[in-house]
Amino acid sequence: MNVIINGKEQKTTYQTAFQVRDSIGNPDDIVILNGFQINQDSPLAENDILSIIRKGVMPDEEELESMMMARHTPYVHQRIKKGKVAIAGLGGLGSNIAVMLARIGVGHLFLVDFDIVEPSNLNRQSYYVRHLGMPKTAALKEQLEEINPFITVETRVAKISEENVKELFEGYDVICEAFDKPDAKAMLVNTALEQLPYCKIVSGSGMAGYDSSNLIQTRRPMKQLYVCGDLENEAKVGRGLMAPRVQICAGHQANMILRLLLGQEEV
Amino acid sequence: MKVNGTVERLKKDQTLYDYLTLKNFDLTKIAVECNGNIVPKADYKNVILKEEDTLEIVRFVGGG
Numbered sequence: 001m002n003v004i005i006n007g008k009e010q011k012t013t014y015q016t017a018f019q020v021r022d023s024i025g026n027p028d029d030i031v032i033l034n035g036f037q038i039n040q041d042s043p044l045a046e047n048d049i050l051s052i053i054r055k056g057v058m059p060d061e062e063e064l065e066s067m068m069m070a071r072h073t074p075y076v077h078q079r080i081k082k083g084k085v086a087i088a089g090l091g092g093l094g095s096n097i098a099v100m101l102a103r104i105g106v107g108h109l110f111l112v113d114f115d116i117v118e119p120s121n122l123n124r125q126s127y128y129v130r131h132l133g134m135p136k137t138a139a140l141k142e143q144l145e146e147i148n149p150f151i152t153v154e155t156r157v158a159k160i161s162e163e164n165v166k167e168l169f170e171g172y173d174v175i176c177e178a179f180d181k182p183d184a185k186a187m188l189v190n191t192a193l194e195q196l197p198y199c200k201i202v203s204g205s206g207m208a209g210y211d212s213s214n215l216i217q218t219r220r221p222m223k224q225l226y227v228c229g230d231l232e233n234e235a236k237v238g239r240g241l242m243a244p245r246v247q248i249c250a251g252h253q254a255n256m257i258l259r260l261l262l263g264q265e266e267v
Numbered sequence: 268m269k270v271n272g273t274v275e276r277l278k279k280d281q282t283l284y285d286y287l288t289l290k291n292f293d294l295t296k297i298a299v300e301c302n303g304n305i306v307p308k309a310d311y312k313n314v315i316l317k318e319e320d321t322l323e324i325v326r327f328v329g330g331g
Binding site for chain 1: 271295296297298300303305307308323325326327328329330331
């Protein structure tokens, strides 16, 4: 039968996953069958996707990509690798969303921000002390290349305005609005809805403080617009932005983007 | 008129701009759809609201 083993399609006469593992590796190798790590042997079927991973050993490039994506549901990776997502703003939302999208293997990410990393970013944004003073675009791209070298990461140091939204984001499947300031959020959403009618927008609104996690939701108020957050808790004097709720909101946005790339339009 | 899913009584001869300012919306922080179409900011004063209209008003708050 035909089975995909570590990313390569091959004919095998072995009948079970562990037989394949024993033929090419060791008994303590990790075995992932169709997206799930198995501890008990399982029979193989036509077109199964099998990864056999030896801990601590650096595989070659082709094997590495298939092993990294082995926990995905079968055939999901091929679809999200074709995805093109633009992230506007690389703060607490945008930096964490970019890391998640890189981990799942979204094939083309476009990162836009005008700012540099500064100390007050580190309480919630995906940067390290060594990034202080660097443009956020460069600091984030450096991390994404270490997380997943098999995706394309494009960056632009730019301030986004009504004048350049169309030029920057035309042709992207999804625009992720990840700004801090509410008027900037509204500007991007309005301009994209007017000028890029085929783009979906996934926005964040209301995630400051340490109110209940469960108030943060994904909504679809308009056909092309999704809004994640609690819609109420703004950052202000006396209510700061903190990693947990910002990352919960970032997770909502990243999952909605993933769903859209897989053709799921409902929240 | 339906606003964000709730039926509201509409006073006559009101523009979208009148409605939004009466309701104290900060026009720089919202996006408005009327009957499924985004209303460009420049058109707020030209759109006359009607009983059968459906408005969706999204208000953005700061933080990210």
